[in-house]
Amino acid sequence: MNLGSGTPSHPVVVANTQVAAVPPASAPPVRATSPVPPRRRVRLPLVLTSAGIGVVLGLGVWGSGYKYTSMRLGGDPPSATALDAEQRRQLARLQRYVPREPFIVVDAAHNRLQLRDGDEVKQDAVCSSGSGMILKDDGAERHWVFDTPRGHFRILNITRNPIWKKPDWAFVEEGKPIPRDPGDRFEAGVLGEYGMYFGDGFLIHGTLYERLLGRSVTHGCIRLGREDLRALYSAVRVGTAIYIY
Amino acid sequence: MGEIERDASTGGPSGRRGLCCAIVAAAWLLVACGSAPAEDAGDSTAALRSALALQLEMAASDRFYLEIDAPGGVMRLKLNAVSLHAYPLLGLERGTPRVAFFTLGSRAVAAAGVHPVGSIDPPRPEIRLEIQPPDPNAPDSTLPVFEPPPSIEEMSVPWSYAIRFEDGLTLAVTSPRESAAGGIKGMVGALRDKIAECREALAVRRPHLRIVLERADAQHLYRSLPPETNCLVLAP
Numbered sequence: 299m300n301l302g303s304g305t306p307s308h309p310v311v312v313a314n315t316q317v318a319a320v321p322p323a324s325a326p327p328v329r330a331t332s333p334v335p336p337r338r339r340v341r342l343p344l345v346l347t348s349a350g351i352g353v354v355l356g357l358g359v360w361g362s363g364y365k366y367t368s369m370r371l372g373g374d375p376p377s378a379t380a381l382d383a384e385q386r387r388q389l390a391r392l393q394r395y396v397p398r399e400p401f402i403v404v405d406a407a408h409n410r411l412q413l414r415d416g417d418e419v420k421q422d423a424v425c426s427s428g429s430g431m432i433l434k435d436d437g438a439e440r441h442w443v444f445d446t447p448r449g450h451f452r453i454l455n456i457t458r459n460p461i462w463k464k465p466d467w468a469f470v471e472e473g474k475p476i477p478r479d480p481g482d483r484f485e486a487g488v489l490g491e492y493g494m495y496f497g498d499g500f501l502i503h504g505t506l507y508e509r510l511l512g513r514s515v516t517h518g519c520i521r522l523g524r525e526d527l528r529a530l531y532s533a534v535r536v537g538t539a540i541y542i543y
Numbered sequence: 544m545g546e547i548e549r550d551a552s553t554g555g556p557s558g559r560r561g562l563c564c565a566i567v568a569a570a571w572l573l574v575a576c577g578s579a580p581a582e583d584a585g586d587s588t589a590a591l592r593s594a595l596a597l598q599l600e601m602a603a604s605d606r607f608y609l610e611i612d613a614p615g616g617v618m619r620l621k622l623n624a625v626s627l628h629a630y631p632l633l634g635l636e637r638g639t640p641r642v643a644f645f646t647l648g649s650r651a652v653a654a655a656g657v658h659p660v661g662s663i664d665p666p667r668p669e670i671r672l673e674i675q676p677p678d679p680n681a682p683d684s685t686l687p688v689f690e691p692p693p694s695i696e697e698m699s700v701p702w703s704y705a706i707r708f709e710d711g712l713t714l715a716v717t718s719p720r721e722s723a724a725g726g727i728k729g730m731v732g733a734l735r736d737k738i739a740e741c742r743e744a745l746a747v748r749r750p751h752l753r754i755v756l757e758r759a760d761a762q763h764l765y766r767s768l769p770p771e772t773n774c775l776v777l778a779p
Contacts, residue, residue, distance in 0.1 A: 357643070363740040364638030365646050368751055369778065371616035371632055382588065383575040388595035395602045395624035403627055407695050407767035417626075429692055443671075448769050449605065450623055473677040515691045543607060543620060543627050543769050 401539040402502075402530070404520060406446045409512050411502075411522065413533055420533065423526035424511045425502075428518040435470045442467045444517040451496040451540040457529070460493030460503060461486045467517070490524065492531045496540050502530070594777050598624070598658055601775050608773040609661070609706075609714075611635070611752070615777075618754065620768070630764060633719065634755030640744035654750035655778035659710040660771045665701060667765065700762040703736050708774055711749035715740075716765070718758040752776070 365459035381389065400415045406427040429448035435441065464483045469476045477483060490504010505511070505521040520542075522530065601608045611620045613635055617654035619626045635652060640647045670692050706714040746749070756764065 345586075352649050359737065359741060361644035362642050363640075363737060363744045364751055364753070365641045366636035369613050369635045369637055371635055372612055381591070385588075385595060388592065388599060392595065392598055392602055392624055397625070403623070403625075405628070408763070419724075430670060431672045431674050431692065433676070439724055448607075471674055471676055473679045473681075510691060513691045513694060536603055539625075541622050541625055541627055543622065543767060 310413065354454065373443075375541045397539045399531055399538065401541065404446075404540065404542040406448065406514075406520075406542055409514060411520065411526070413530060421526070421529055423522055425526075425532070426505065426511050426516050426521040427514050428516050430516050432470050433467055433471055435466070437541075440466075442517075446516070446518050446520060446542060447500060448500065448542050451500075453496055453534060453536055453538045453540065455495040456534070456536060457493045457495070459486070459491060460489045460501070465499065490522075490527055492527055494534065502540075503527070556610075597775055601657065601773065604773070606771065607769045608772050608775055609768075611714075611754070611774065611776045613776075618756075620764075620772070627764070628767070630756050630760045632754060633757065634753070636753040636755075638715075638744070638751035638753060640751075642745065654712055654752050655776045658710050658750075658774040658776070660709040661706045661714070661768075661774055662770065663765060663768060664705045664707050670697065678701040695766050698766055700765045702732065704761075704765060706768070706772075708773070712774065712776075713743065713749060713751050714774065715751065715753040715755060716761050717755055718753065718761050721732055 374462075394415075400413055400420060401410045402416055404410070404425065404427065405412075409425050409427055411421075411423045411425040414421050428444045431444050433442045433444070462485045463480075464485055466476050488506060489501070492504065494502040496502070500519055502520045502522060504524055504527045507515075508523050511521065511523055563772040598610070601610070601621070605623075606618060607622050607627075610621050611632075612619065615630075616632050618630045618632055620628045620630075672690075672692055703715065706716065708714075744747075
C-alpha cells in the first residue's frame, strides 16, 4: 500500500491502525485526537457490562438448585441383646417373611436366575424371560403380551418330561388354525426335562434353543439350560418361593 | 474485726454462700449429665421401633420397594422383606433448595419414612415389537425369521436420572464424576441437569435425596426397577 503519495488531509486508517497524515505547511494545525475511535469507546463498557451480567447470572445458576449435605453411612447395627422386648417381637415378625428354605430370585430384565439360601447364592444361572412382544389375532380381536409376571410366587407343581399343551396363541403365532380336538394341542419334548409350574400358565422349564439363553425371547415362561435346570430341580420342592423382578 | 474472726471460725456468710452455690452447681451438673444420655437412648429406641414398624408395613405389602439403609450404607430392592438386589451406596446426600448460594433452610423436608409409587425419569424406553404371524398359504421358505428383541445391555442409561415418588420425594441417582461423558456432550448434559435441578428445587417443597452408585449399579437399577416401586428411607 502506498502511503507516501499525495498529501492527504484526513487520517488514513489501515486495518484498525490509525496513521496520522502529515498536514501541508499551509493547512491549519490538526487537533490531536484520542487513539481509540468513538465506536470502540462505546463498545468497551457494553462488553464489560455484558460480561459482568453473564458472570453474575452464571454464578447465580451455579449457586442455585440444591445444596447437598452428606448423610452418614455405616455405623454399628444394634445388637439383638440391646433391643427391648417390643423391638425383638417386631424383628421376629419381620424375619418370618424371609423364607427359611432355599428360594428362587429371577432378574427378568437381565435374564438371571439365582437359587439362594438366606444371603448365600447357591446357584447363579443365565435364563431367558418374556420377550414383551405383542401378538394380535385379528380374526378374534384378541391380543397377547408376552411378559414374565413380576412378584412373589410359589412352585405349585413339578413334572418330569413335561408335555406342552399349546395355548391358542401358539397356533396364531404359527399362522395355523386353532384345533378343535384338545388332543391336537399336546407337544412333547419342547420344555426340557423338568417343568416347575408357578401359576397362570407360567413355568420354569428347559429349552431346545440354548443359544438364546440370556435373551428375552420367551412367551412369559422362564427357560433354563439343561444343566442348570437339573441343579435347580434337585434343590427345590413344591412350595419353594419364587421372586421375580 | 470481730466479724472477721467469726467468718474465719465458721466459714462466714460468703463462704456458706459459695458452698451452697457449689452444691447446687454440682447437683445441676449431675442431673444434666445423667439425663442427656437417657434422652438419647429414648430417642434411639423410639427411632429403631419406628424403623422396624415401617419395615413390617412394607414387608406386608405386595409391592416392590427400595429400602435405603443409610446406617447400613446400602440400598436394597425388596419384596416381602426379601432382598432381591443390593446396591452399595457410595454416597447419600440430602438436598436443601438454595438460590444464588442462599439456602432456603426452612424448605428442606425430611425424607425418612415411606414414599409410595416411584417412576423413573427419564422413563425407560419400552420395546414392544409386534409378532407378524406368517401367511398360512405361503410356502415354508417365506416364513418370517424370528428376530429377538435387543438385549437389555444395549439400552442406554443416562449418567444421571431420577426416581420420582407420588408424595414428592425425588431420588437423584448418579455415579462418580469419572464415569461421566466428557467434552461438549458432557458439558451440555451437566448444564441440562443443573437447569432441571434449579427448576425442581425452586418449584415446590419436596424432599430430595441424591444417591451415588457405581455406574454398573446405576445402570442395573435403571434397567430393572419394577414399575410403581415404593421407597423406604431409614435415616441414621
